[in-house]
Amino acid sequence: xxxxxxxxxxxxxxxxxGEERSAQIAVTVFPIIIIAAFAFAFFLPQAVTPxxxxxxxxxxxxxxxxxxxxxxxxxELVIKRPLPVLIGVISQFVIMPVVGLALAxxxxxxxxLAAGVILVGSAPGGTSSNxxxxxxxxxxxLSVTMTSISTLLAPIFTPLLTLWLAGSWMKVDAGSMxxxxxxxxxxxxxxxxxxxxxxxxxxxxxxxxxxxISVIGIAYVVMAVVSGSADKIVEAxxxxxLVVVLHNGLGYALGYVVAKATGSTESAARTTSIEVxxxxxxxxxxLAAEHLTAxxxxxxxxxxxxxxxSGGLYASALRKLDARKQQITD
Numbered sequence: 001x002x003x004x005x006x007x008x009x010x011x012x013x014x015x016x017x018g019e020e021r022s023a024q025i026a027v028t029v030f031p032i033i034i035i036a037a038f039a040f041a042f043f044l045p046q047a048v049t050p051x052x053x054x055x056x057x058x059x060x061x062x063x064x065x066x067x068x069x070x071x072x073x074x075x076e077l078v079i080k081r082p083l084p085v086l087i088g089v090i091s092q093f094v095i096m097p098v099v100g101l102a103l104a105x106x107x108x109x110x111x112x113l114a115a116g117v118i119l120v121g122s123a124p125g126g127t128s129s130n131x132x133x134x135x136x137x138x139x140x141x142l143s144v145t146m147t148s149i150s151t152l153l154a155p156i157f158t159p160l161l162t163l164w165l166a167g168s169w170m171k172v173d174a175g176s177m178x179x180x181x182x183x184x185x186x187x188x189x190x191x192x193x194x195x196x197x198x199x200x201x202x203x204x205x206x207x208x209x210x211x212x213i214s215v216i217g218i219a220y221v222v223m224a225v226v227s228g229s230a231d232k233i234v235e236a237x238x239x240x241x242l243v244v245v246l247h248n249g250l251g252y253a254l255g256y257v258v259a260k261a262t263g264s265t266e267s268a269a270r271t272t273s274i275e276v277x278x279x280x281x282x283x284x285x286x287l288a289a290e291h292l293t294a295x296x297x298x299x300x301x302x303x304x305x306x307x308x309x310s311g312g313l314y315a316s317a318l319r320k321l322d323a324r325k326q327q328i329t330d
Contacts, residue, residue, distance in 0.1 A: 067192020096121035116296035135315035138271035228294035251277030
C-alpha cells in the first residue's frame, strides 16, 4: 500500500538524486555564468539598467525554490542534534559580521563599501553551501538544517547586526530591512516548504531544475547591481576583491576551528566551516541595493562570484586530503 505522504520526504537527506546531480553541475558552471553576467553588466551597463528593477521578485523566486527543496526531516536535527546546529548558526551570525567589521576597519573602506561588507557578513548561509558540503564530504543533513535555520532567523539578526556594526558608516533602517527580508525570504521559503509537504510527489519532479533557477536569479541580481556601480568597480574593484577573499577564507578557517574546539566530528566541522564561509550574497546584494546604495551592493556581487569558486576549490582540496590519508592508512 502506498504511503500517505511522499516517502522521499520522510527519508534522511542524501545527495544522490537528480536534484543533487543537477545541483553539482550548477555549482560547477555557476561561477562561469556569474562572471559572464558581471562582465556583461560592467561593459554594457546601459543594456541592463532598463531591466534592473526586478531584484526583489527575483530574490523571492530564488527563496521559493529553496523552500521547495526543504522537507520536515531537515528540521528534525534541531531536536536530535541541537549542539552542532546551535554552534553553526551562532558562528554564522558572530564570525562573519565581526570579521567583516574588522576588515572594513583594517582596510579603511569608504562608508558604503564598509556597510556592504558588514551586510554580507550578517546575511544567512548561502544555498549552494549544501552541495559544497557534499563535495567536501561534510554532513549534508546538518548543512541543510543550518542554512534553513539561519535563513529563517535572518529577519531578526541580519538587520540588527547591520545596524549595530555598520550604523556608524551610514544610515541603516533596520525595521524596513527586516520587513523586506520577511517578504522576500521568509514568506517564499515557508510557502515552498508547505507546497513540498502537500505535493511532494509533484515537486520531486521539478527539483532538478531548481539549482538552475537559483543560478539565473543570482546572475540577474549581479547584473542589476553591477550595472548601477560600474564606475565604483573601476575605483575600488581590486580592494573589494581582496576584502571578499579574506572575508570568505577567514570564515572557512574560523568556522572549522570553532567546530573542532567544541567537539564536532570532522564531517560536521567541515560543514560548519562551509556554512560560515559561504553567505547568501544574492540576498545581501538585493538588500544593499534597496536599503543602502548601489556601491554598498558591490561587495555582495563580488562575493557571489568568489565564494562559489573558493567553495569548489576547498571541497576539492579536502577530498584530496582524504585520499592521501587513505593511501597512508592502506
